[in-house]
Amino acid sequence: MGSMSKLLNKPFKAFTLYALIILIASIPVYYWAVDFIWLQELEEHNDIIKQNIKKQFEQTQIEENKLKDLLEIWNQLQPNAQLTAVKGSEVRADFVYTTIKKNEYDKEDGMDRFHGLTSYIFINGKPYQLLVETNVEEADETLFVIAVITFLFFCLLVGGFIILNRRIAHKIWKPFDDTLNQLKAYELSTQKNIQFQESNIEEFEELHGVLNKLIERNINTFKQQKTFIENASHELQTPLAVLTSKLDMLLQHEDLNENQSNLIASIRLPLSRISRINKNILLLAKIENEQFAENNSIDLGLILEESLDLLEHYIQEKDISIEVNRKDSFLIQGNITLVEILLNNLLINAIHHNTKQGKLIINLEANQLSFSNSGIDALDIGRIFKRFEVSSSQISSSGLGLAIVTEICKRYHWQIDYAFEDSLHHFSVKFQKF
């Protein structure tokens, strides 16, 4: 899969790279454009100077003998222009050039670029070469300035991208995040579809539509399966009842010998196990179907006493030492049948998986009920609350007792926990405060 990145960061990286390439490519283009305009303007500028000088000299009548001195002074005062007498044969068309030469006033490197114009004018009918030179910004300086500006703009661009990206991501992905959170919290067993928040983004609306259809289909499948399981175990009840009945009848025969009698007893064991599993499957289906809707205030201490009384002989048989700590009595809200099943399953679990001459500690205090029993190894917490996951070597358990406990806790939002400390398995249920 490689490293993960956010969806919006992908185009962002590409956009940034693209902007960088374009901006870098723009640097020479800008440079050429600026330089071209510069030179054009300077050419015009030189031409204007030339025209100006030409006009001035043509309008002013200067005597021939004074002209030489004047030109000398003029040439000295006008460093940008030079007038030199030439022979008639040397007169040519105007000529434009660019040169780099020493600039006495430039203290930094002394070299500057000049754009020049060579032209020929006639003063008093004699040809003179006119040289006009204007300083042009040098190539490297222009390039540098453009690069710096471009880089600044690039930084502004990327900074803007990051801020916009964050804002947009937060805003446009909000419906998506909401949907994601709803899906994370979704449980099929509630058999309710999700009400997604409406969004004005087409893609999200489409996603919501598809998800709703998918969930609907799953709910239907789930319902069908549940109905099937419920019907199947219903159908099993009658043949199981007939089997139990037939065994009872068989036992009444006068001429049964010991072997036959033992056989009947050994058939009865797996039979009662099937009945128990079947009953538990039905019970789970009923809890999931939100039957047992009736709610009462229940005194757990009372139920615990009754159950301990019924199971007294099992506790004695295993020689388990029992310790019941009841700090204060409190009432919980729930269906009495379910609460009885919850308590009994945990109690039976604590007896069933106890060691011979083990300990059983029951704590009933401050909205919490816990059973601790002796054991050898810690159980796999990831498996014990699942259906048909038998996490110990005891073969006789149906693997559904704790699944039923979990289902009941889920229904009332009670919290069930397991821990293994000091060779004791601890199962605890925290009830909600009322």
Place this chain on the structure above:
Amino acid sequence: MKILIIEDEKELAKDIADYLSGENYLCEVAKTFAEAIDKINSFTYDCVLLDLMLPGGDGLSILEMLKKQHKHEGVIIISAKNAIEDKIKGLQIGADDYLSKPFHHAELAARVHSVIRRKQFDSSNLIQHKELSVELLSKTVSVYQKQVTLTKKEFDLLLLFLGNKNRVISKSALAEHLSGDMADMLDSHDFVYAHVKNLKKKLTEAGCNPYLKTIYGTGYKWEA
């Protein structure tokens, strides 16, 4: 004593009838809703065993009908549905007891026994079996008018045996009788042995004849 068994499962109905027929009970079977209505309208019974899922109708409406006619039949619902709502509803309408399938015949016999006794006009709370007498209200047992002290569980077992004379009762039926639904979650039923042994010992010591017999360690029988 007449008992009507309303049960659509033929084999089960037959077994119940066979099992109960031993003790001066006369059993009749109705396999459908219509047949049941017919029988109830024509005859009077001491006890009706009522299955809730019947071809042709809901067993609960038979119960409603019985109650409307102010008949005195004791009614025990025997249902595979094992739905707590049905149980509550059934008992509210006026059923005397509820037993979910599968059940042991011994348990059913004991309940039938108890329901019929309660319904009798001369409802005595005394069960007399030769030298043994059981006072139900005070829960006391005496042999030749001499009181025997039994624990609650021993007393419950004795009642079960007296309701199933000459029948073999399996250990698991006894365990379920003592621990209710929880018995089948725990596989060892050996504790039954200790309770039966104590009961036997106490009765014998009080001079009672040894009616209680052990059948190959798998069950017990009260031989009358």
